[in-house]
């Protein structure tokens with residue numbers, strides 16, 4: 186345990202000391218949020234201009250309103266949810282993806298700097314090296330996700346949390362997602378020689394995982410072949426937990442909220458197990 | 473302890489088609505300062521990496537402090553310290569943060585660690601700089617921090633891979649002071665590599681001369697020089713018309729003779745006795761001696777006599793080196 190927290194402490198210390206890295210990582214979600222959330226104001230398409238509404242008979246106004254509400258809730262979870270809030274919560278999870286994939290690079294980087302040998306020659310479990318890095322990535326992800334969400338709030342996200350317990354669930358989902366993704370990435374890249382290879386792997390993972398999740402659009406409007414991918418993608422589950430906890434207010438579906446959290450928990454445990462196993466077996470100074 | 477501190481038996485390591493270590497065996501007693509001496513690419517680092525469990529040997533076996541480096545890796549790791557050839561302390565952390573990190577990786581309890589950190593900082597004279605980030609350190613300071621980091625957990629066996637490489641003479645002398653003090657005060661067994669002959673000569677109890685993955689000889693520097701070294705006489709005469717070879721050939725005590733135009737290099741068993749006779753012969757034969765020089769054996773000589781090459785020059789045979797020197801003089805002249 187001491188060795189895991191020592192490794193985690195080192196990672197976090199280095200991270201806190203390089204603010205440029207932190208800022209860089211925030212730019213991308215901000216960009217997506219602006220592009221999707223603001224430029225394509227999808228909910229705007231469904232808003233009926235005031236004067237049209239005023240000229241309609243009250244009966245039909247009600248029908249039109251409920252129709253729009255149905256469309257909105259089918260697409261974005263609840264009638265109150267606007268598209269920007271929808272994307273902002275998506276992006277909060279996407280930053281977790283970026284941070285986790287980026288963190289996998291740290292082993293290749295330590296190998297390059299020779300520091301990996303310091304770790305490998307110490308009487309510690311190989312899995313501790315991976316777990317320390319995974320936990321550090323998860324703390325970073327939590328902080329960065331919070332920052333993205335705060336940026337979203339500043340730009341007009343409408344939060345509607347139903348209860349503190351659900352918010353705790355949202356925090357847990359971010360943590361579990363980070364553990365899942367960074368464990369997988371580290372397991373995949375344990376033996377990579379250099380961070381250049383790692384960049385390739387990162388690009389291979391980042392965008393497909395983002396676009397097969399519900400970060401930018403709901404699963405209901407995905408092409409059929411993509412829907413099962415979205416269901417498997419842990420990103421989708423974290424995003425749904427976030428939306429359930431932060432946006433849907435009392436209309437949240439508790440059963441599916443719990444299911445998403447359970448899915449993430451199982452995924453995180455399996456991924457961390459895989460990462461530890463891979464480290465104990467394959468992490469070495471040899472390449 | 474009846475068992476040697478380090479014991480290597482027929483170690484081999486093959487990388488693809490490169491045989492980096494080619495069946496080496498040696499043992500190091502507790503408390504010894506043992507040197508692996510060899511040119512670039514000899515297999516020194518590879519040997520250290522095997523003994524410190526960083527890489528697995530292709531074949532052969534080794535024990536450190538009685539533990540098998542293949543099967544008892546954890547035990548080996550907890551009794552050794554390694555100062556690697558390339559510096560590996562974390563640049564972005566301060567000296568003291570690096571040491572604290574090492575202490576936790578070696579499971580040193582917190583209160584013990586703080587005292588120990590003070591001690592090792594004292595030992596390597598880094599107290600003042602301890603709270604600065606390592607990226608602000610000089611090469612010598614980094615090496616000292618590296619040494620301190622390797623000592624945090626009071627290892628039994630310390631591995632030093634080129635501890636003085638790339639440092640200026642003064643810093644090298646300092647590092648050696650620290651190492652000698654360690655062996656004395658902390659009862660350490662040290663295995664080190666170097667290609668600075670004088671350092672190995674002055675500091676090691678025993679050395680193994682290693683070349684192309686093979687151990688050529690093992691012994692104390694004194695033994696090796698006595699067994700493999702000889703005095704070397706280099707001389708140069710004026711004019712090309714003289715047949716140096718036949719002039720010098722009859723001199724007694726000459727072990728080896730190489731002639732290159734007007735220059736000759738002789739290996740002799742007792743230089744002080746050969747020299748007068750040699751000069752007499754040359755003058756008697758009508759040669760004008762422009763330059764004559766005698767060197768006592770060094771470990772470098774031992775290396776040349778064992779391998780036919782100089783350890784100093786990174787490549788090339790003895791003859792090539794000789795020719796290169798001639799060329800340099802020619803350019804100057």
Ligand SMILES: Nc1ncnc2c1ncn2[C@@H]1O[C@H](COP(=O)(O)OP(=O)(O)OP(=O)(O)O)[C@@H](O)[C@H]1O
Nearest residue numbers: 487490491492510511512513514515516517518519
């Ligand atoms: N990981 C590796 N892959 C392939 N070849 C290697 C590897 N490590 C070492 N070698 C080769 O093995 C040989 C021995 O290398 P090693 O680093 O052990 O030499 P050395 O004696 O430490 O040299 P130096 O004085 O330059 O440090 C060299 O030919 C080197 O190129």
Ligand SMILES: [Mg+2]
Nearest residue numbers: 516517518557
């Ligand atoms: Mg080396």
